[in-house]
Amino acid sequence: xxxxxxxxxxxxxxxxxxxxxxxxxxxxxxxxxxxxxxxxxxxxxxxxxxxxxxxxxxxxxxxxxxxxxxxxxxxxxxxxxxxxxxxxxxxxxxxxxxxxxxxxxxxxxxxxxxxxxxxxxxxxxxxxxxxxxxxxxxxxxxxxxxxxxxxxxxxxxxxxxxxxxxxxxxxxxxxxxxxxxxxxxxxxxxxxxxxxxxxxxxxxxxxxxxxxxxxxxxxxxxxxxxxxxxxxxxxxxxxxxxxxxxxxxxxxxxxxxxxxxxxxxxxxxxxxxxxxxxxxxxxxxxxxxxxxxxxxxxxxxxxxxxxxxxxxxxxxxxxxxxxxxxxxxxxxxxxxxxxxxxxxxxxxxxxxxxxxxxxxxxxxxxxxxxxxxxxxxxxxxxxxxxxxxxxxxxxxxxxxxxxxxxxxxxxxxxxxxx
Amino acid sequence: xxxxxxxxxxxxxxxxxxxxxxxxxxxxxxxxxxxxxxxxxxxxxxxxxxxxxxxxxxxxxxxxxxxxxxxxxxxxxxxxxxxxxxxxxxxxxxxxxxxxxxxxxxxxxxxxxxxxxxxxxxxxxxxxxxxxxxxxxxxxxxxxxxxxxxxxxxxxxxxxxxxxxxxxxxxxxxxxxxxxxxxxxxxxxxxxxxxxxxxxxxxxxxxxxxxxxxxxxxxxxxxxxxxxxxxxxxxxxxxxxxxxxxxxxxxxxxxxxxxxxxxxxxxxxxxxxxxxxxxxxxxxxxxxxxxxxxxxxxxxxxxxxxxxxxxxxxxxxxxxxxxxxxxxxxxxxxxxxxxxxxxxxxxxxxxxxxxxxxxxxxxxxxxxxxxxxxxxxxxxxxxxxxxxxxxxxxxxxxxxxxxxxxxxxxxxxxxxxx
Numbered sequence: 001x002x003x004x005x006x007x008x009x010x011x012x013x014x015x016x017x018x019x020x021x022x023x024x025x026x027x028x029x030x031x032x033x034x035x036x037x038x039x040x041x042x043x044x045x046x047x048x049x050x051x052x053x054x055x056x057x058x059x060x061x062x063x064x065x066x067x068x069x070x071x072x073x074x075x076x077x078x079x080x081x082x083x084x085x086x087x088x089x090x091x092x093x094x095x096x097x098x099x100x101x102x103x104x105x106x107x108x109x110x111x112x113x114x115x116x117x118x119x120x121x122x123x124x125x126x127x128x129x130x131x132x133x134x135x136x137x138x139x140x141x142x143x144x145x146x147x148x149x150x151x152x153x154x155x156x157x158x159x160x161x162x163x164x165x166x167x168x169x170x171x172x173x174x175x176x177x178x179x180x181x182x183x184x185x186x187x188x189x190x191x192x193x194x195x196x197x198x199x200x201x202x203x204x205x206x207x208x209x210x211x212x213x214x215x216x217x218x219x220x221x222x223x224x225x226x227x228x229x230x231x232x233x234x235x236x237x238x239x240x241x242x243x244x245x246x247x248x249x250x251x252x253x254x255x256x257x258x259x260x261x262x263x264x265x266x267x268x269x270x271x272x273x274x275x276x277x278x279x280x281x282x283x284x285x286x287x288x289x290x291x292x293x294x295x296x297x298x299x300x301x302x303x304x305x306x307x308x309x310x311x312x313x314x315x316x317x318x319x320x321x322x323x324x325x326x327x328x329x330x331x332x333x334x335x336x337x338x339x340x341x342x343x344x345x346x347x348x349x350x351x352x353x354x355x356x357x358x359x360x361x362x363x364x365x366x367x368x369x370x371x372x373x374x375x376x377x378x379x380x381x382x383x384x385x386x387x388x389x390x391x392x393x394x395x396x397x398x399x400x401x402x403x404x405x406x407x408x409x410x411x412x413x414x415x416x417x418x
Numbered sequence: 419x420x421x422x423x424x425x426x427x428x429x430x431x432x433x434x435x436x437x438x439x440x441x442x443x444x445x446x447x448x449x450x451x452x453x454x455x456x457x458x459x460x461x462x463x464x465x466x467x468x469x470x471x472x473x474x475x476x477x478x479x480x481x482x483x484x485x486x487x488x489x490x491x492x493x494x495x496x497x498x499x500x501x502x503x504x505x506x507x508x509x510x511x512x513x514x515x516x517x518x519x520x521x522x523x524x525x526x527x528x529x530x531x532x533x534x535x536x537x538x539x540x541x542x543x544x545x546x547x548x549x550x551x552x553x554x555x556x557x558x559x560x561x562x563x564x565x566x567x568x569x570x571x572x573x574x575x576x577x578x579x580x581x582x583x584x585x586x587x588x589x590x591x592x593x594x595x596x597x598x599x600x601x602x603x604x605x606x607x608x609x610x611x612x613x614x615x616x617x618x619x620x621x622x623x624x625x626x627x628x629x630x631x632x633x634x635x636x637x638x639x640x641x642x643x644x645x646x647x648x649x650x651x652x653x654x655x656x657x658x659x660x661x662x663x664x665x666x667x668x669x670x671x672x673x674x675x676x677x678x679x680x681x682x683x684x685x686x687x688x689x690x691x692x693x694x695x696x697x698x699x700x701x702x703x704x705x706x707x708x709x710x711x712x713x714x715x716x717x718x719x720x721x722x723x724x725x726x727x728x729x730x731x732x733x734x735x736x737x738x739x740x741x742x743x744x745x746x747x748x749x750x751x752x753x754x755x756x757x758x759x760x761x762x763x764x765x766x767x768x769x770x771x772x773x774x775x776x777x778x779x780x781x782x783x784x785x786x787x788x789x790x791x792x793x794x795x796x797x798x799x800x801x802x803x804x805x806x807x808x809x810x811x812x813x814x815x816x817x818x819x820x821x822x823x824x825x826x827x828x829x830x831x832x833x834x835x836x
Contacts, residue, residue: 122540122580127662148660153605154596158662159577162540163753175750176630178572178699187571189699189749212594212833233750242566244545244576245663251752281596281607283834331607331833332593332651334669335581415630415749416701 001268003397005094008106011042017391017400018042023088024259024401025070025224028112035115037065037073040259040402041092044106051105056098057087069119070260074206074223074338081206081223085264114258114402116167117226118204121339123160123254124329125200125230127151128320130274131348135360152278155320155328155345158245160230165254165341168404174382174411175252177236187239191411194234194365195380198346199298199356199388201315202228202256203322205340213330216287219323221336225266227257227296227388227404228343234359234379254343257388257404265399269293269392271316273324284328290321294392294399296347298356300371303383303407308371311356313349315390320345382410419686421815423512426524429460435809435818436460441506442677442819443488443642446530453533455483455491458677458820459510462524469523474516475505487537488678492624492641492756499624499641503682532676532820534585535644536622539757541578541672542747543618543648545569546738548692549766553778570696573738573746573763576663578648583672583759586822592800592829593670595654605657609829612652612783613798616764617716617774617806619733620646620674621740623758631748634705637741639754643684645675645714645806645822646761652777652797672761675806675822683817687711687810689734691742702746708739712810712817714765716774718789721801721825726789729774731767733808738763800828 004020005012011019018024018040028045029035037048048065051057057065059080064073073084091102127133130147137146150156166172174195180187206223213221230250237249270289280286294315301307320328325342348355355361358379362368365378380386388404422438423430429437436442436458446463447453454467466483469475475483477498482491491502509520545551548565555564568574584590592613598605624641631639648668655667688707698704712733719725738746743760766773773779776797780786783796798804806822 150657154658156662157665159579161577161752163755173751177749189701214834239568240572244574247575248750248752251750283607331595332654332666332669333591334579334666337581416632
């Protein structure tokens with residue numbers, strides 16, 4: 001599919017993250033006004049509350065967009081999702097007769113504040129990238145036992161903490177936690193020393209289910225995708241995670257990019273999962289191409305200094321797709337709801353520079369990275385700003401997600417001082 | 419504290435679970451009417467929506483009780499919780515002048531349907547009973563490695579699935595899942611064969627927090643308690659839980675008793691946690707007696723047959739209190755919200771008949787239980803009804819929770835048939 005031209009001129013450049021082909025959904029506010037739904041187009045945001053108020057978009061009896069989240073639109077179901085996309089495409093395409101009515105409803109992106117685009121019902125994080133799982137397993141259990149026996153048969157996941165999900169730009173405070181070093185007999189309560197990122201994609205569930213669903217049904221229930229940084233306290237995790245998995249190590253924050261890129265916008269970029277070492281059981285088999293070709297990158301900028309790109313990889317490196325993860329999530333009868341967020345798991349490629357966490361990039365701290373500034377990093381330092389970017393590259397256009405950034409604040413001096 | 423007498427005569431018997439000393443909060447409906455808040459007193463329910471409508475209870479400008487959940491009352495904070503309890507006590511105590519206005523608002527318990535008493539924001543399940551952890555650890559890792567190294571230093575927990583929490587009486591369907599038996603090279607997708615219960619208490623968080631809180635603050639933020647059955651698919655769990663913990667094994671259902679017994683009602687039953695093998699770090703130290711003396715029991719009734727009591731124990735067997743669990747939950751800065759539910763972890767005593775799961779009672783299936791009917795059980799069979807009960811016994815009165823029951827339905831024949 002080629003670039004679809006818009007009368008919003010800034011949307012027509014091949015590098016613009018928000019061409020007419022994209023139409024990602026966010027929540028924005030302007031000074032003194034309440035957060036409401038918006039759609040990015042070029043360097044502008046279409047005020048969806050105003051468009052609905054003006055009668056330009058009529059999809060339901062009740063307002064869908066004068067709200068600080070997209071959950072209500074999601075609840076309307078896939079037919080309405082498609083109708084909305086078609087209507088937005090018509091309103092913003094070159095040659096539309098409605099330009100005069102739409103143009104006053106555009107707000108420059110540079111003038112808005114972006115908020116969480118949806119209410120997170122529950123958050124699940126997976127461990128479904130093979131290179132990541134192999135790297136981590138090799139470090140902790142040796143190369144021969146790198147992948148747990150179940151890994152090639154099901155997407156391993158754990159429930160995360162929805163309350164900790166924040167939008168890009170929110171600073172993240174280094175947590176305290178219980179740590180136990182090998183050379184101490186007893187644990188201590190201290191600020192985290194091995195604070196890390198995890199480069200992931202997040203899939204947003206757009207429809208309820210109440211029992212096992214197939215992979216094809218799961219794919220149909222996904223509304224869209226965001227970039228996701230699952231901030232991880234590796235030293236807290238090492239002490240706490242046996243036998244029931246990560247808990248406080250992953251509860252400080254999970255950052256997401258501010259724009260929901262719809263599944264519809266990503267259709268041209270579908271690609272197959274990698275070859276299977278073991279045939280998957282029927283209920284997890286691919287139902288067509290289930291991943292997407294999305295270039296991903298991570299930059300790290302020390303406080304007041306320029307950023308270094310520390311990793312480049314692609315979403316197609318995943319072993320399990322989000323649809324397969326969602327299908328697995330329902331096998332037990334677990335009810336899934338609109339607004340559930342599924343983290344893909346850390347996305348790493350085969351190469352050394354394609355690793356989506358500092359744990360892997362610095363090989364557990366044994367091989368610190370050298371930044372372009374000359375500084376080194378094993379794990380994150382206070383003041384570091386991390387930025388995740390993602391781009392699917394089409395014929396003369398780019399589908400972008402908006403940056404997913406966060407700056408590490410120093411730990412509280414005394415977490416119990418009031 | 420002795421029995422407080424009520425003009426509702428059925429509330430004054432020593433065995434009544436709902437005397438004036440209790441006043442537990444639930445959500446009920448009568449035929450053709452919407453679910454709304456109610457308070458149990460003797461064999462009756464006080465219709466709180468009607469009491470508010472009548473002007474008998476005036477605590478806020480907006481309605482607090484004509485709602486199918488208690489979350490809005492919780493959000494009003496501890497001063498309002500106390501004012502409500504004082505007002506209800508005054509209205510229902512022997513000798514009140516307002517009996518004539520209150521009596522028409524009572525509905526017989528026998529005529530109501532009970533619903534989920536609150537909206538579960540997020541659900542966390544702990545592993546904080548020492549006998550349970552020791553039993554399970556002995557079975558899986560041998561007696562010498564029974565407790566993981568971290569166990570005596572922090573309350574181990576994992577995030578559960580809020581969408582799976584159901585009220586007592588809801589049938590629970592045996593799940594399908596990926597199973598891998600030792601004598602098969604590959605896993606298979608099959609109905610669970612080792613379906614189990616876990617006898618727990620659930621603590622309901624009644625106040626938001628946004629950073630680390632002390633144990634005393636955590637205790638103040640707890641609104642009340644319910645009985646909780648964390649249904650567990652042991653065979654699914656065995657295959658999936660390494661390395662990130664239980665996931666689909668615990669996502670089919672978690673049943674809770676229908677009445678929130680407030681922290682205030684349980685005050686006379688506070689008791690100390692057990693002696694500590696290692697001194698806890700300061701942020702987890704007990705801030706006074708943090709557990710409660712609550713007798714607990716589990717009965718199992720095969721379909722159409724009488725029930726057998728399969729376990730008796732007490733909440734005071736826990737090693738970590740709910741307040742300590744909540745404090746630990748906030749150490750990383752994890753935001754906690756009104757409506758968060760914390761499962762205590764399985765409660766087992768030292769004795770063989772004090773074990774809160776079939777996994778322990780049948781020692782992994784090696785020592786099947788014999789029921790009073792003559793049948794045996796290693797794990798649950800289709801049609802089995804489990805009932806959890808709890809009672810704190812005071813001077814001439816009992817604080818009850820209402821039963822927490824659930825019947826096992828057979829697995830779907832084909833989970834993907836529509």
